[in-house]
Amino acid sequence: MGQRLQGKVAVITGGGSGIGAATARRFAASGAKVVVTGRRADMIERVARDVAGLAVAGDIGDESHCQKVVDAAVAEYGGLDILVANAGTETFGSATDVDLDHWSEVLRINLDGVLLSARAAIPAMRQRGGGAIVVLGSVASLFSPPQFTAYVTSKHALIGLTRSLAVDYGPEGIRVNAVCPAWTRTEMGDRTLATLGGMHGLDLEEAVRWGTCNYPLRRAADPSEIASAIEFLASDDASFITGVALPVDGGATIVDLGMVEFTTGAGNRA
Numbered sequence: 187m188g189q190r191l192q193g194k195v196a197v198i199t200g201g202g203s204g205i206g207a208a209t210a211r212r213f214a215a216s217g218a219k220v221v222v223t224g225r226r227a228d229m230i231e232r233v234a235r236d237v238a239g240l241a242v243a244g245d246i247g248d249e250s251h252c253q254k255v256v257d258a259a260v261a262e263y264g265g266l267d268i269l270v271a272n273a274g275t276e277t278f279g280s281a282t283d284v285d286l287d288h289w290s291e292v293l294r295i296n297l298d299g300v301l302l303s304a305r306a307a308i309p310a311m312r313q314r315g316g317g318a319i320v321v322l323g324s325v326a327s328l329f330s331p332p333q334f335t336a337y338v339t340s341k342h343a344l345i346g347l348t349r350s351l352a353v354d355y356g357p358e359g360i361r362v363n364a365v366c367p368a369w370t371r372t373e374m375g376d377r378t379l380a381t382l383g384g385m386h387g388l389d390l391e392e393a394v395r396w397g398t399c400n401y402p403l404r405r406a407a408d409p410s411e412i413a414s415a416i417e418f419l420a421s422d423d424a425s426f427i428t429g430v431a432l433p434v435d436g437g438a439t440i441v442d443l444g445m446v447e448f449t450t451g452a453g454n455r456a
């Protein structure tokens with residue numbers, strides 16, 4: 187791997203596991219100095235040790251914590267060039283049965299957390315003459331699975347936030363893009379698939395096969411594959427790309443599921 191991010195300083199939220207941890211490792215291998223944050227101190231500290239970076243534990247939905255993370259990056263490494271707004275959570279439920287406390291928590295972490303981390307990061311990026319923000323959306327930013335109202339709402343809203351930030355701060359040299367992964371083998375992804383699979387008597391691996399059987403690539407992503415797309419959008423190789431919502435989805439969003447069912451039949455899904 188080349189040193190695509192040599193000399194850059196990056197903050198990665200939700201950096202203790204999954205896509206966040208994979209991104210921290212990819213960025214470090216690409217030459218960046220990395221600050222990871224998340225609520226589980228032991229996990230982000232382990233990632234920080236792995237990448238010779240800095241861990242700052244806390245809640246990304248807390249404005250003072252977001253500022254603390256950015257201040258730590260500036261104090262330790264002299265500035266901030268990249269924000270990867272990756273922290274997220276999920277809950278099940280339709281509009282009529284979702285627990286309202288869970289609804290509020292999903293929006294607080296998934297949406298407010300991105301806004302607050304961007305608000306803290308942008309002034310530091312101005313001091314560097316620009317920067318890049320990569321927001322973690324989802325294929326649920328582009329369409330809606332059933333019984334997932336809070337998550338879908340938060341992830342759709344992130345596309346609007348991404349575009350708004352791109353328009354407002356592009357003149358200052360700050361690019362803002364979103365990556366929209368499909369099913370990825372992370373702690374949260376596996377937990378969600380296991381729950382869905384359990385509703386149908388499937389174990390986790392069966393649920394993964396079921397959940398990805400109509401993807402053209404017929405599999406879930408590895409976190410490192412999402413991290414590579416994040417690295418590209420954060421790098422100068424993407425210097426004329428802003429406001430984009432990039433599906434990294436094994437082709438999931440190009441499939442006409444109605445026609446798939448019509449031509450192959452549900453019996454071929456297992």
